[in-house]
Amino acid sequence: xxxxxxxxxxxxxxxxxxxxxxxxxxxxxxxxxxxxxxxxxxxxxxxxxxxxxxxxxxxxxxxxxxxxxxxxxxxxxxxxxxxxxxxxxxxxxxxxxxxxxxxxxxxx
Numbered sequence: 175x176x177x178x179x180x181x182x183x184x185x186x187x188x189x190x191x192x193x194x195x196x197x198x199x200x201x202x203x204x205x206x207x208x209x210x211x212x213x214x215x216x217x218x219x220x221x222x223x224x225x226x227x228x229x230x231x232x233x234x235x236x237x238x239x240x241x242x243x244x245x246x247x248x249x250x251x252x253x254x255x256x257x258x259x260x261x262x263x264x265x266x267x268x269x270x271x272x273x274x275x276x277x278x279x280x281x282x
Contacts, residue, residue, distance in 0.1 A: 175201050175204045175205060175208060178201075178234075179234060179260070180198075180201075180234040180235070181208075183232065183234060184196075184215070188214055188215075192214070193213075193214045193215075193216075194214060194215050194216070195216045195218050195223075195224045195225075195226070195228055196215065196216070196217055196218065196224060197217070197218045197219070197220060197221050197223065197224040198235055198237070199237055199239065200237070201235075202217050205217060221239065221240065221243070222247070222251070225247075225248060225251040225252055226251060227253060228251075228252055228253065229252070229253050229254050229256065230252060230254055230256035230257065230258065231248065231252060231256070231257045231258070232257075232258045232260065233257065233258070233259045233260055233261050233263060234260045234261070235261065236261040236263060240263060241263055245268075245269075245272045245274065246272070248274070249272060249273060249274055254275070255272075255273055255274040255275060256274070256275045256276075257269065257274055257275070257276050257277070258277045258279065259276065259277065259278050259279060260279045260280075262278050262279070262280065262281055264276065264278070266278050266281070
């Protein structure tokens with residue numbers, strides 16, 4: 175996480191007043207070490223828990239467990255069906271069919 179783009183993203187979101195719920199199967203301890211306790215950062219125990227009451231999902235890691243989610247559950251859990259995918263994990267056409275607003279970063 176030392177030079178991870180996710181840090182720049184989180185810090186920019188905080189500057190804009192956002193609250194972040196995050197989950198990463200490998201970086202949770204390091205994230206807590208770097209940022210400590212913050213009211214605008216909640217480290218969640220599972221990927222599903224990170225979606226609870228979230229306005230949208232931002233993907234900045236490509237762990238295998240994120241590659242085949244339950245899109246119906248995601249859509250039902252997010253307050254807005256919105257995904258910014260920085261790793262291009264999902265097919266844009268499939269997202270449209272699922273009724274999810276999808277921004278695939280770096281794709282045309």
